[in-house]
Amino acid sequence: MALTVKNKYGFVDGSIKKPSEEDIDELQQWRRCNSLVKTWLVSSISKEIAASVFYCDGAQAIWNELRERFSQVNNVQLFQIENEIHDCVQGTMSVRSYFTKLKGLWDERDILCPISTCNCGVTNEELSYRETQKTIKLLMGLTESFAMTRGQILMMDPLPKVSKDYSLVLKHECQRDVFAGK
Structure with missing residues (x-):
């Protein structure tokens, strides 16, 4: 975010090109900004990782090195997150905590x-698919005390967005707590 806010993201994605050696003023300004971005990048990572990229030739080189090095980590993280989503159930959590x-x-x-x-049109289909999967995951991970609400929501056509489902389930939980005297 800081790179975008400061208008410096172009130094890491390569869209801000290094000026030619003839344009001394622009080159000096580019080098100063590039060094600033390198400093931000190096100071935002651990000392061990920073030491391994410190001598890269520019902010874009550091960025590319880090992206290459950690892209496989993202795949592992994605797999772990998908498993956590799959295994997530309400259990003893409140609906708010579960959601x-x-x-x-x-x-x-x-x-x-x-x-x-x-x-x-593929983007819209993918967004719709993910929204449906979120709705189903939210509902199927609820305890059995929400069976009636779950059934009512699953009968709706089309399925409401997950935020609406959350709201409906939350209302059910509040009503249940009122009747239970909580």
Whole structure:
């Protein structure tokens, strides 16, 4: 975020090109900004990793080195997150805690495995599929005390978005707690 806010992301993605040696003023300004971005990158990682990329030739080289080195880690992380999502059930958690845990896992997964944007309609299909999967996961991970609510929501056509499902389940939990005298 800081790179984007400071208008410096182009130094890591390569869109801000190094000026020619003839344009001394622009080259000096580019080097200063590139060094600033390198400093930000190096200071935001562990000392051990920083030592291994410190002598890379520019911010983009550091960025590419880190991306290559840790891209396989992302695949492992994605697998672990998918397993955590699969294994997540409400158990003794409140609906709020259960949904918050799931939402955090979904957000983390979506960052590691973003949907590519295109104009062919596949993006909308993928978004719809993920939303349906979230709804089903939320509902199927609830305890049996939500069986009636789960059934009612699953009977809806089309299925509501997961945020609406959460709201409906939360209302059911509040009503149940009121009747139980909590």
